[in-house]
Amino acid sequence: MLRILFLALCGLLTHTRADPGALLRLGMDIMNREVQSAMDESHILEEMAAEAGKNRPGVKPIKGITNLKVKDVQLPAITLNFIPGVGIFQCVSTSMTITGKSFMGGNMEIIVALNITATNRLLQDEETGLPRFKSEGCEIILVSVKTNLPSNMLPKVVNKFLDSTLHKVLPSLMCPAIDAVLVYVNRKWANLNAPMPVGQMGRVKYVLMSIPTTTASYIQVDFSPMVQQQEGNTIQLADAGEAFKFPEGYAEGSSQLLLSATFLTAELALLQKSFNVNVHAMKIGQLPPQTTKTLAGFIPKVSKAYPTSKPLVTQIRINKPPKVTMKTGNSLLHLHGTLEMFAARRRGKAPVSLFLLESHFNLKIQYSVHENRLQMVTSLDRLLSLSQESSSIGAFNEKKLTGFITDYLQEAYVPVINDALQVGFPLPDFLDMDYDLAELGIVENALVLDLKLN
Numbered sequence: 001m002l003r004i005l006f007l008a009l010c011g012l013l014t015h016t017r018a019d020p021g022a023l024l025r026l027g028m029d030i031m032n033r034e035v036q037s038a039m040d041e042s043h044i045l046e047e048m049a050a051e052a053g054k055n056r057p058g059v060k061p062i063k064g065i066t067n068l069k070v071k072d073v074q075l076p077a078i079t080l081n082f083i084p085g086v087g088i089f090q091c092v093s094t095s096m097t098i099t100g101k102s103f104m105g106g107n108m109e110i111i112v113a114l115n116i117t118a119t120n121r122l123l124q125d126e127e128t129g130l131p132r133f134k135s136e137g138c139e140i141i142l143v144s145v146k147t148n149l150p151s152n153m154l155p156k157v158v159n160k161f162l163d164s165t166l167h168k169v170l171p172s173l174m175c176p177a178i179d180a181v182l183v184y185v186n187r188k189w190a191n192l193n194a195p196m197p198v199g200q201m202g203r204v205k206y207v208l209m210s211i212p213t214t215t216a217s218y219i220q221v222d223f224s225p226m227v228q229q230q231e232g233n234t235i236q237l238a239d240a241g242e243a244f245k246f247p248e249g250y251a252e253g254s255s256q257l258l259l260s261a262t263f264l265t266a267e268l269a270l271l272q273k274s275f276n277v278n279v280h281a282m283k284i285g286q287l288p289p290q291t292t293k294t295l296a297g298f299i300p301k302v303s304k305a306y307p308t309s310k311p312l313v314t315q316i317r318i319n320k321p322p323k324v325t326m327k328t329g330n331s332l333l334h335l336h337g338t339l340e341m342f343a344a345r346r347r348g349k350a351p352v353s354l355f356l357l358e359s360h361f362n363l364k365i366q367y368s369v370h371e372n373r374l375q376m377v378t379s380l381d382r383l384l385s386l387s388q389e390s391s392s393i394g395a396f397n398e399k400k401l402t403g404f405i406t407d408y409l410q411e412a413y414v415p416v417i418n419d420a421l422q423v424g425f426p427l428p429d430f431l432d433m434d435y436d437l438a439e440l441g442i443v444e445n446a447l448v449l450d451l452k453l454n
């Protein structure tokens, strides 16, 4: 009894535990760029310099030195390192000149080079659910001190100065700079879980599945994306246990986004209705005229029922959600539906159904990214099955129609699919990522975007 309960419980647990639908690996390339651009955007240096020039309440004046000023804060060099399980270690190296008047009346100038270090812990914000960096343990390390003071004054005054001032003043002056930079980095995650439209059909939301994890060479963000129809219904990602993982062999420091076939399948479900069509045209691409006469070439019974040729009307209805599959280097879109052919009648009269076929066919998908949306273009791969459901012209061998239907799908139907696919699918919006430069690859059960920086 217990055993059964245990098994049932396990079943329940494995069922509810969803696999991530999308994974993101952020290498040092992106983090470096982000911190650097946050540094530029935050104008942190100007602020630091301005801040340094102010009188600071609570800081005792230094005996023997008056008119203290900080100037020439140098453009900092930033070094980042991943700390596994924690986040990013940040070191900002800069130098500045401190000027003042010594009690002997001379102008004093001290040039200090220093490192500001802190640990940027990666968290998930409880309110927004977004990733967030929080700095901890900010420290100031003096790298070198040079001064123009006469050498006999040096040890005493400078040591005193360093002790009482730099170590007290610099952290409160410099550490907010680290925080200010992080505010800018954190802001660039802000759009990440905002819903993004898929045409008029629905929207996609990249929801974080858990706190991002940090390893020695990247930060990994797991998403359980939410795909919602316009009316608000959520399309569940199939939990088919189709394992996928990052392929090996990407350059150290590089970044990748991986989108699972199950996620793309859910996104395509949004378009299912737009895959239904009625085709009235007589002349389609390279196809022979769409008439009962052409059809009679394959099924002679048609000419008995329609001695004078009538235009054909074709209706395709996709009656199962489309499914995307991926094998290394190859991705297919599986479509199941009905194909019904009608003979048109004179104006005002409804066309007459000739036959209805159940059909399963595959399209080959080619992926690309345009304006930060994932684009798909398809071409017919194979007509897999064709079976007769009903016929008003009597039974016939549907195999005879294989060539005709195959050509029809490629020429008349695939363009309809490609048209619907033009809406494109949104990609996670964070850190100003530009996906247009990404190199795409298909692996087992997933599409990989190898992200390139511009």
Ligand SMILES: *[C@@H]1O[C@H](CO)[C@@H](O)[C@H](O)[C@H]1NC(C)=O
Residues within 6 Å of the ligand: 079, 091, 093, 114, 115, 141, 142, 143
């Ligand atoms: C200051 O930072 C630079 C760059 O990270 C590093 O090479 C240097 O060793 C640091 N100096 C000290 C004294 O920590």
